[in-house]
Amino acid sequence: xxxxxxxxxxxxxxxxxxxxxxxxxxxxxxxxxxxxxxxxxxxxxxxxxxxxxxxxxxxxxxxxxxxxxxxxxxxxxxxxxxxxxxxxxxxxxxxxxxxxxxxxxxxxxxxxxxxxxxxxxxxxxxxxxxxxxxxxxxxxxxxxxxxxxxxxxxxxxxxxxxxxxxxxxxxxxxxxxxxxxxxxxxxxxxxxxxxxxxxxxxxxxxxxxxxxxxxxxxxxxxxxxxxxxxxxxxxxxxxxxxxxxxxxxxxxxxxxxxxxxxxxxxxxxxxxxxxxxxxxxxxxxxxxxxxxxxxxxxxxxxxxxxxxxxxx
Amino acid sequence: xxxxxxxxxxxxxxxxxxxxxxxxxxxxxxxxxxxxxxxxxxxxxxxxxxxxxxxxxxxxxxxxxxxxxxxxxxxxxxxxxxxxxxxxxxxxxxxxxxxxxxxxxxxxxxxxxxxxxxxxxxxxxxxxxxxxxxxxxxxxxxxxxxxxxxxxxxxxxxxxxxxxxxxxxxxxxxxxxxxxxxxxxxxxxxxxxxxxxxxxxxxxxxxxxxxxxxxxxxxxxxxxxxxxxxxxxxxxxxxxxxxxxxxxxxxxxxxxxxxxxxxxxxxxxxxxxxxxxxxxxxxxxxxxxxxxxxxxxxxxxxxxxxxxxxxxxxxxxxxxxxxxxxxxxxxxxxxxxxxxxxxxxxxxxxxxxxxxxxxxxxxxxxxxxxxxxxxxxxxxxxxxxxxxxxxxxxxxxxxxxxxxxxxxxxxxxxxxxxxxxxxxxxxxxxxxxxxxxxxxxxxxxxxxxxxxxxxxxxxxxxxxxxxxxxxxxxxxxxx
Numbered sequence: 001x002x003x004x005x006x007x008x009x010x011x012x013x014x015x016x017x018x019x020x021x022x023x024x025x026x027x028x029x030x031x032x033x034x035x036x037x038x039x040x041x042x043x044x045x046x047x048x049x050x051x052x053x054x055x056x057x058x059x060x061x062x063x064x065x066x067x068x069x070x071x072x073x074x075x076x077x078x079x080x081x082x083x084x085x086x087x088x089x090x091x092x093x094x095x096x097x098x099x100x101x102x103x104x105x106x107x108x109x110x111x112x113x114x115x116x117x118x119x120x121x122x123x124x125x126x127x128x129x130x131x132x133x134x135x136x137x138x139x140x141x142x143x144x145x146x147x148x149x150x151x152x153x154x155x156x157x158x159x160x161x162x163x164x165x166x167x168x169x170x171x172x173x174x175x176x177x178x179x180x181x182x183x184x185x186x187x188x189x190x191x192x193x194x195x196x197x198x199x200x201x202x203x204x205x206x207x208x209x210x211x212x213x214x215x216x217x218x219x220x221x222x223x224x225x226x227x228x229x230x231x232x233x234x235x236x237x238x239x240x241x242x243x244x245x246x247x248x249x250x251x252x253x254x255x256x257x258x259x260x261x262x263x264x265x266x267x268x269x270x271x272x273x274x275x276x277x278x279x280x281x282x283x284x285x286x287x288x289x290x291x292x293x294x295x296x297x298x299x300x301x302x303x304x305x306x307x308x309x310x311x312x
Numbered sequence: 313x314x315x316x317x318x319x320x321x322x323x324x325x326x327x328x329x330x331x332x333x334x335x336x337x338x339x340x341x342x343x344x345x346x347x348x349x350x351x352x353x354x355x356x357x358x359x360x361x362x363x364x365x366x367x368x369x370x371x372x373x374x375x376x377x378x379x380x381x382x383x384x385x386x387x388x389x390x391x392x393x394x395x396x397x398x399x400x401x402x403x404x405x406x407x408x409x410x411x412x413x414x415x416x417x418x419x420x421x422x423x424x425x426x427x428x429x430x431x432x433x434x435x436x437x438x439x440x441x442x443x444x445x446x447x448x449x450x451x452x453x454x455x456x457x458x459x460x461x462x463x464x465x466x467x468x469x470x471x472x473x474x475x476x477x478x479x480x481x482x483x484x485x486x487x488x489x490x491x492x493x494x495x496x497x498x499x500x501x502x503x504x505x506x507x508x509x510x511x512x513x514x515x516x517x518x519x520x521x522x523x524x525x526x527x528x529x530x531x532x533x534x535x536x537x538x539x540x541x542x543x544x545x546x547x548x549x550x551x552x553x554x555x556x557x558x559x560x561x562x563x564x565x566x567x568x569x570x571x572x573x574x575x576x577x578x579x580x581x582x583x584x585x586x587x588x589x590x591x592x593x594x595x596x597x598x599x600x601x602x603x604x605x606x607x608x609x610x611x612x613x614x615x616x617x618x619x620x621x622x623x624x625x626x627x628x629x630x631x632x633x634x635x636x637x638x639x640x641x642x643x644x645x646x647x648x649x650x651x652x653x654x655x656x657x658x659x660x661x662x663x664x665x666x667x668x669x670x671x672x673x674x675x676x677x678x679x680x681x682x683x684x685x686x687x688x689x690x691x692x693x694x695x696x697x698x699x700x701x702x703x704x705x706x707x708x709x710x711x712x713x714x715x716x717x718x719x720x721x722x723x724x725x726x727x728x729x730x731x732x733x734x735x736x737x738x739x740x741x742x743x744x745x746x747x748x749x750x751x752x753x754x755x756x757x758x759x760x761x762x763x764x765x766x767x768x769x770x771x772x773x774x775x776x777x778x779x780x781x782x783x784x785x786x787x788x789x790x791x
Contacts, residue, residue, distance in 0.1 A: 048419045051553050074421035082412035086332075088339040100328045101420040145416065 001026045001153055001184030002047065006056035008208075009042050016042040018208040019056065024201065026152070026182040029175065031195035033188075033297055034205035040188040041081060043205070044155045047186070048076050061152045061184075074102065077146035079156040081188075083138050087131030091122060091141055094130060095148055102149040109148075116144035119174065120167075135162040143171060147178075154178060157188045172198060192293040202293070204300045212300045216293060223296050226261040228289040229269065233257065234282035243279055245271040259289060325422050329430025330437065337400060337438055350393040351442045352449060358385045359453035366458055382460050383470075384520040389450040390474035391513060393442035397478050398505060401435035401485035402498045405555060410495060418552045428486070428550050432543070435482045443474050469528045473516070476535040481505055483542035490550055491747065504674070541676045545739045549747045568752060575756035591764045594757040601729035601736070605681065609725060612685035616692025625697055650778075657774035661720070665727050665766070669734075669758070677735025684728045691717075711788040715781040720773035723766045730758035 002024040009017040017039040024030045032040050045051040047060055049069035058065045061075035086094060092113055099109035117123045120140040125133065133141065139162050146154060159175065160168035175198055178185060189195050195202060196216055203213040212219055221227070226249075231242075233256045241250060242258055247268045252259045262268045269286065276283055337343045362385050366378035408414040417427070447470065454460045462470070484505040485498075492498045512531070519527050578593065580586035647653070664683065672680020691713055699705040709717075734754040738747070 045556070050415070050418055050556055070421045070423065073419055076419070078416065078419045080412070080415045080419075082415070084408075084411065084413035084416050086336060086413060088336055089332075097328065097332050098416070098420065101325060101417075101422060103325075103421070142416075 001028075002030075002058070002060050002186065004047070004056065004058040007043065007046060007053050007058050008055040009039075009046060009051060010054045016208050017046070017053075020205070020208075020210050021056075022203065022210075022213075024184045024186065026184050027179055028200045029179050029185045029187060029198050030201045030203060031187050031189060031199035032203050032205060033190075033192070033195060035301060038205045039208035040205055041157065042208075044078070044157060044186065044188060047072075047153075047155055048078050049073055074149070075152055077149065077151035077154045079143050079146040079154075079159055081157040083142035085130045085133075085138055085141060087129065089130055090127050091130055091133070092117070092126040094141065095144060098145050099148055104149060112148055112150070113144075116147060120144055120170065136164055136167050139163055140167065140171070143174075147174075152183060154183055154185045155188075156185065158190070159187060160189075160191065160194060168194075192297055196293040204297060206301055211303070216296075219296055219300075220291050220293075223299050224291050226263045227265060228259055228261050228291070229265065229286060230257060230259045230289050231272075231276070231286050232284040233276075234284050237281075242281065243275055245275055248272055322423075322426070323429075326426040326430035326433065329422075329427060330433040333404075333431065333434030334438055337434070343396065343400065343438075346396055347393060347438065347442045350396070351446045354392055355389050355446045355450035356453060358389050358450055359457060361385065362454055363457045380521045380523055382454060382458070383462065383466060383525075384517060386447065386450060386454075386462065386466075386470050387473065387516065387520055389446050390443045390470055391477060393446050394439045394474060394478035394481065396442070397435050397439035398481045398485050398502060400439065401432075401482040402489050402502055403495050404431040404435055404486055405489040406492050406495050406498050407489075409493065409555065414555060418555065424550045424552070425547055428490070428547050432482060432486050432546075435486065436478055440475060440478050443478070444471065447471070447474070466525055469525060469532065472532050473528060473535075476532050476539060477509070477512075479539040480535050480542065481509060483539050483546060487542055487546040487549075490546060490555060537678075538676075541739050545676075548740055549738075551746075554746065568748070571749060571752045572756050572759075575753050576759055587764055591760060594760045595726075595765075597757055598726065598729045598733060598761065601732040602725055605684070605725050605728040605732055608681060609685065609688045609721075609728070612688040613692035613695075615685075616689030616694075617696035618692075619689070620693050620696030620700060623693075624700075653778045654771070654774045657777055658771050661723075661770045661774070662767075665724075665762075665770075668728070669731050672731035672735045675735065676739055677732040680731040680735065681728055684724055684731075687724075707788055711785040712781065715784045716773045716777035718773075719769045719776065723769035723773065726761055726769075727766045730754075730761050734758055 002022060004020055004022045007017060007020040007022075008015065020039075020043055022030065032043065034040050042051060046053050046065060047058060049060075049065045049072040052066055060072045063071040063075060065072050089097070095113045095116065096109055099112065104112065113126075117126050120143070122137060122140060122144070125137060130138065130141065139160070143156070143159060146156065156175075160171050163171065172194065175185060175187070179198075179200075187195065187198060200215060201213065202216055202219055203210050205211070212223065214222070228251060236256050237253065237258065241253060244250060244260060245268055247264060248260045248262045250258060250260050260272070262272075265288075273283060273286065362378075362382050365381055366375075369375065369377040369381075405414065408417065422430075451462070485502065488498050488501045488505070492501060512535075516528070516531055519525070519531065577586065578590040580590045664687075668680040668683040670680075671683060672678075691709075695705045695708055695713075698708045734751065737750050737754040740750075
């Protein structure tokens with residue numbers, strides 16, 4: 001659905017995006033993460049054919065972003081960082097206006113507008129001027145605009161910002177549904193928990209370059225090392241290190257617990273449990289230590305600039 | 313029929329934009345109230361003024377002033393509401409950019425011209441409608457008060473004039489709006505529209521009081537040409553990327569100088585290399601404008617010649633048969649034959665070229681070329697005048713024009729071509745370059761040909777004019 005190869009964009013001497021290569025299939029969500037000014041918005045604008053690449057190429061929904069710009073724009077639904085709504089317009093008129101721009105006929109427009117107002121709980125305010133909408137309602141309306149023409153590709157910049165938890169859940173559920181409906185989705189976000197929940201692929205961009213890309217699990221493994229487990233014992237270790245089988249490496253130690261890293265948990269963990277029991281340590285629990293995307297993100301962003309790490 | 317259907321189909325998205333914008337305008341009291349005032353209150357005020365003035369001038373036995381005043385006020389009543397179109401058009405793109413609503417709009421599958429045309433029409437329609445309503449109100453009032461009805465042709469002229477004035481202002485303002493990054497900057501640049509429009513209204517007022525209404529057609533025709541050029545400029549340089557990407561309106565003098573100087577020097581390694589290799593490149597880019605300017609100057613000469621029978625000079629003005637030593641002595645007395653005269657003539661010609669360039673920059677080269685046409689019109693006029701006095705026009709040209717004109721006229725043609733290119737570049741699309749870069753390139757070509765060709769040619773022409781032309785005149789027309 002979205003394929004880019006060495007996509008770059010310069011503004012004068014400033015290289016905003018540097019050789020971005022992405023492959024996003026239908027039914028896949030890519031979370032594009034990175035600090036402010038890293039090149040996320042510029043990348044998205046190239047994928048919408050608003051900016052033309054200086055180097056490289058991109059195809060969106062099968063169309064070239066340079067030579068088939070209008071087809072690309074028709075195939076993309078975009079939620080911009082600034083919603084850019086017309087405050088004097090009522091909500092339904094706003095969606096109707098964009099429906100006309102996207103060439104939807106009157107009956108389809110009405111159907112889609114009703115669906116989306118229903119989906120986002122905006123039915124009661126559809127005739128109100130947008131200027132009277134709350135922040136969250138505006139965000140929902142902007143999202144409805146992006147989804148109005150049922151595009152195969154969605155580019156969403158901070159889709160749940162300014163939303164209350166309930167509305168944010170609603171939007172995340174909608175994104176899950178869109179993924180199930182085989183849409184290709186790119187989300188630019190600073191909300192790492194949301195990215196972790198939604199994304200099949202994560203790409204972290206810094207200084208215009210994708211520095212890491214892959215599934216959340218792959219990235220955690222490759223950046224943070226082997227999975228870490230914690231064992232909780234019913235007795236105190238009295239400062240002694242437990243006897244671990246080969247392949248397990250002790251990482252931290254408490255009075256009645258310890259953590260270890262292991263590359264092949266399915267092989268090593270049963271051996272470790274047997275050893276502990278043999279050594280007379282009754283076990284309360286064994287669980288994987290959850291590793292947040294935040295750890296991964298910070299590690300990637302703070303790492304010195306080096307060649308990209310990626311996994312398709 | 314199919315073509316019309318296709319065209320209407322393509323026009324539809326533009327009309328969607330227009331409809332939204334017009335609705336939005338009618339929701340804004342800051343636009344509604346001035347429109348109502350200028351549509352209803354202002355024509356009423358003009359009615360009152362007309363009535364009072366007609367009574368006043370009639371009491372002094374000068375009814376002609378009243379007769380001319382009523383049509384003049386008709387034009388003014390039409391003009392005031394369309395002035396709002398300038399305000400609307402100025403913020404059409406840049407206002408959306410400031411409110412961040414431009415990105416969703418330019419992300420939609422609209423073609424550039426559809427977006428541009430939709431905005432243009434939206435800025436034009438409500439004020440123009442208000443202007444026509446105002447004209448109706450004024451006409452009804454004037455008819456009821458003094459029983460005056462306009463001649464049908466005059467009414468058509470006023471309606472057309474109001475429409476083209478609005479179109480010129482709107483098309484100019486939309487160009488500004490799409491090329492600036494803030495409404496403030498757009499408002500500041502609006503003086504480039506307001507000042508010429510004020511001058512134009514003054515000229516049209518003179519025409520209205522003169523009463524020669526046929527001249528209004530020329531004003532309408534001229535403004536249609538300007539509007540077409542402005543629309544062409546706007547569409548040619550409309551660029552989604554720049555609309556979104558440009559953040560500041562700062563003038564980067566260092567960047568501009570670097571661009572200009574690198575284009576001016578080119579790949580030359582020495583002055584000789586520059587003259588041998590770079591100047592021909594610039595000249596090649598000017599070939600089409602050179603042909604055009606040559607044609608225009610020939611036309612100007614012919615126009616000048618045709619005016620000789622219309623504006624005749626007394627028959628003894630050209631007493632060339634008695635040209636003799638006294639002619640040279642007279643010139644010598646005023647120290648014509650000196651290096652200083654060369655400088656004076658050279659500087660005079662430079663002033664003319666500077667004026668042509670300056671005017672050309674602000675008028676798509678039109679006014680610049682008109683300035684260069686004037687001397688050729690004079691040559692044509694005087695040549696035809698001496699011909700009517702029984703003197704050979706060829707001998708006249710050989711004696712008074714050709715000796716220095718052989719260098720001066722090519723210099724004027726080349727300079728005119730460079731001015732034409734600078735003006736035309738604004739109305740032509742420039743691929744992969746911004747409007748500023750394209751214009752700087754044209755300016756560098758202008759500078760190159762001025763330095764390397766035009767100025768030396770004019771200097772040599774001035775020397776010939778001082779030392780050779782008078783001698784040639786004596787040889788041909790002397791005793």
